[in-house]
Amino acid sequence: MDIENLVKEKDIKLTTARTEILEKLIHAKKPLSYDDIKKDISMDKATFYRNITKFEKKMIVNSFESNDKKRYFEIFESPHPHFVCVVCDSVECIKKHLEFKLSGYTIENIILKGKCKKCNQI
Amino acid sequence: MDIENLVKEKDIKLTTARTEILEKLIHAKKPLSYDDIKKDISMDKATFYRNITKFEKKMIVNSFESNDKKRYFEIFESPHPHFVCVVCDSVECIKKHLEFKLSGYTIENIILKGKCKKCNQI
DNA sequence: ACTTTAATGCAACTTAGTTGCACATATAAA
DNA sequence: TTTATATGTGCAACTAAGTTGCATTAAAGT
Secondary structure, eight states: OOHHHHHTTSOOOOOHHHHHHHHHHHTOSSOBOHHHHGGGOOSOHHHHHHHHHHHHHTTSEEEEEOTTSOEEEEEOOSOOOEEEETTTOOEEEOOSOOOOOOTTOEEEEEEEEEEOHHHHHO | OOHHHHHTTSOOOOOHHHHHHHHHHHTOSSOBOHHHHGGGOOSOHHHHHHHHHHHHHTTSEEEEEOTTSOEEEEEOOSOOOEEEETTTOOEEEOOSOOOOOOTTOEEEEEEEEEEOHHHHHO
């Protein structure tokens, strides 16, 4: 996956700031918060949030609120569940497909909250 | 369900403030945020949050973070999924049991995010 | 180059929730 | 009934993620 493909036909100017954000998210193995990536990007947080909002509107990025009051962002791909640890606040993607229908509702994201492997061993 | 049963053997003093919170939650049909119930309770928000934290530790109340940056609280009963609308931020309980296992993990809450019935019709 | 439009940085703001501290209430001991 | 000790409460100040207003800068079209 490369950045040109992501923004293709999305009517978005590819500025330095935007490239930095997308680069970081593309190489991430799990959703990241602003806090997770601020050390690796050079823009102001206002710029970060304005750009991420734009990415979300264009369906390039997708986000959800975790347990730690932070928003987590990932490149929008085929929908998959996420696991959020209520002890250590870590966030993971669940590869397994979770089929679940609810008539009248549209389900966009499934979030499982609980204790992750590490925290279960303590 | 009554309040005496809830706090029985939980080593909790039943003050006026605590009774107010529990009364409200017992009669709620869905999880409520502080914002939802502040008009109906007479205590300071610090007292509310300190008590709700205590209830959570004692497994009387259970909570989760929604999409609107607010925490939603409900009386702790048998675990069930919740639906959170990403458009109108409404929160609902899902009665249907959702079985989902993930080895090594403990799942405490399942949150489905998407569009609710109302918002789907718009 | 000139104009128009969108992007950025900075600082101030918003808001859910937390914390320190003094005062109040309750339970236990004397 | 007083005294001691612990717990609960209100108020105000604080915290931290995210937002907004505004002046400045950069980019794209003519």
